[in-house]
Amino acid sequence: AQKVTQAQTEISVVEKEDVTLDCVYETRDTTYYLFWYKQPPSGELVFLIRRNSFDEQNEISGRYSWNFQKSTSSFNFTITASQVVDSAVYFCALSEATSNTGKLIFGQGTTLQVKP
Amino acid sequence: EAGVAQSPRYKIIEKRQSVAFWCNPISGHATLYWYQQILGQGPKLLIQFQNNGVVDDSQLPKDRFSAERLKGVDSTLKIQPAKLEDSAVYLCASRLRSSSGAEGNTIYFGEGSWLTVV
Numbered sequence: 001a002q003k004v005t006q007a008q009t010e011i012s013v014v015e016k017e018d019v020t021l022d023c024v025y026e027t028r029d030t031t032y033y034l035f036w037y038k039q040p041p042s043g044e045l046v047f048l049i050r051r052n053s054f055d056e057q058n059e060i061s062g063r064y065s066w067n068f069q070k071s072t073s074s075f076n077f078t079i080t081a082s083q084v085v086d087s088a089v090y091f092c093a094l095s096e097a098t099s100n101t102g103k104l105i106f107g108q109g110t111t112l113q114v115k116p
Numbered sequence: 117e118a119g120v121a122q123s124p125r126y127k128i129i130e131k132r133q134s135v136a137f138w139c140n141p142i143s144g145h146a147t148l149y150w151y152q153q154i155l156g157q158g159p160k161l162l163i164q165f166q167n168n169g170v171v172d173d174s175q176l177p178k179d180r181f182s183a184e185r186l187k188g189v190d191s192t193l194k195i196q197p198a199k200l201e202d203s204a205v206y207l208c209a210s211r212l213r214s215s216s217g218a219e220g221n222t223i224y225f226g227e228g229s230w231l232t233v234v
Binding site (some may be wrong): 050 | 156157158161207221230
């Protein structure tokens with residue numbers, strides 16, 4: 001069965017601290033996609049990154065970086081030098097490519113609060 | 117490029133009343149989704165359309181929820197009659213098409229329609 005677990009419900013940091021958001025997933029498929037979305041108070045889910053199951057290369061985009069490890073079924077997200085504007089709910093999600101529907105299975109979300 | 121458009125943004129209704137939400141996906145996107153997000157939870161899929169056909173509506177409470185995408189572009193989600201437990205954000209999302217590789221498999225979301233049932 002597909003499942004995404006974000007064990008951290010809420011995280012609070014002070015501006016400029018680094019913070020890592022954890023994501024663990026379960027799937028029986030060998031081909032799948034993993035995503036991170038940001039949901040600010042406005043409600044829109046903003047796409048941050050997509051990673052397919054065959055690409056374990058870590059990725060860095062500005063202050064954001066992602067660590068994908070198939071061996072531990074984890075896809076963790078790190079924000080370096082956090083800013084107040086990073087405050088939001090962050091969702092990790094899984095999509096199984098073999099079903100071809102693109103249906104996303106979301107984790108419960110992690111609320112990040114960055115204090116000035 | 118315009119994103120996924122939804123309306124209304126906010127709606128408050130009494131239980132047993134009806135409500136309708138509208139969605140216009142990103143131009144050219146063949147797949148359209150409606151997700152329900154209850155406060156404090158991740159979004160859950162209600163229904164998925166491929167062009168104007170339903171692909172997956174297994175999680176749609178069909179006794180009260182209905183959705184259509186008649187011309188393969190805009191979509192409407194209706195709830196009738198509403199229950200208190202329907203209070204949630206209704207998110208519309210779209211995807212280009214799966215044959216377009218990784219980018220085609222990225223799903224983009226609108227701002228959502230916030231429903232409060234009192």
